[in-house]
Amino acid sequence: NAGVTQTPKFRVLKTGQSMTLLCAQDMNHEYMYWYRQDPGMGLRLIHYSVGEGTTAKGEVPDGYNVSRLKKQNFLLGLESAAPSQTSVYFCASSYSAGEAVWSNEQFFGPGTRLTVL
Amino acid sequence: GQNIDQPTEMTATEGAIVQINCTYQTSGFNGLFWYQQHAGEAPTFLSYNVLDGLEEKGRFSSFLSRSKGYSYLLLKELQMKDSASYLCAGLDSNYQLIWGAGTKLIIKP
DSSP: OOOEEEEOSEEEEOTTOOEEEEEEESSOOSEEEEEEEOTTSOOEEEEEEEETTEEEEOSSOTTEEEEOSSTTEEEEEESSOOGGGOEEEEEEEESOOSSSGGGGOOEEOOOEEEEEO | OEEEEOOSEEEEETTSOEEEEEEEEESSOOEEEEEEEOTTSOOEEEEEEOSSEEEEETTEEEEEETTTTEEEEEEOSOOGGGOEEEEEEEEOTTSOEEEOOOEEEEEEO
């Protein structure tokens, strides 16, 4: 099993350009998440999905859009990139999110390092 | 809301023991997770605590006191490969993980 994979690994954009980050998981997990990680700050949730066809906003959703057309894939889009979106982006998945604490364990992809000039 | 605090950086010696503390403030709490993150890599799961007490997993142990809003990760017999950031995350009332900024652990020979 590959677990959680992300493409691309690195990307440089110019301000105003758009791009899509792809996340895929082969663990049949219901929940998927997009985070950004910046120096000195914790992982911040951008958007998440509780199942195919559903998405919800996290802590820092502005400037990003997501789609979950298939259970195994979760796409993160930047419509008009800004330098403030320079960050490392992590996708994660979990079996579910609920009272069975073990099911909340999140599995992470290797990350995408994005620079916006 | 929820707030997770942990030290920014710690230094320890190879072969020694180190304790990384995490305090949390939350209006709802369902568990406490610890992850390890090597530089340039993804976070990987270490342990979780739901009830008070100590959970041991080999050289790593995690402790929780819900009444004090406090947890720690204990690493024994430190090895150079333990040099990494350790992330504390609280599971809030909506079963979302709220992450601390991480503690960078530097191991010296």
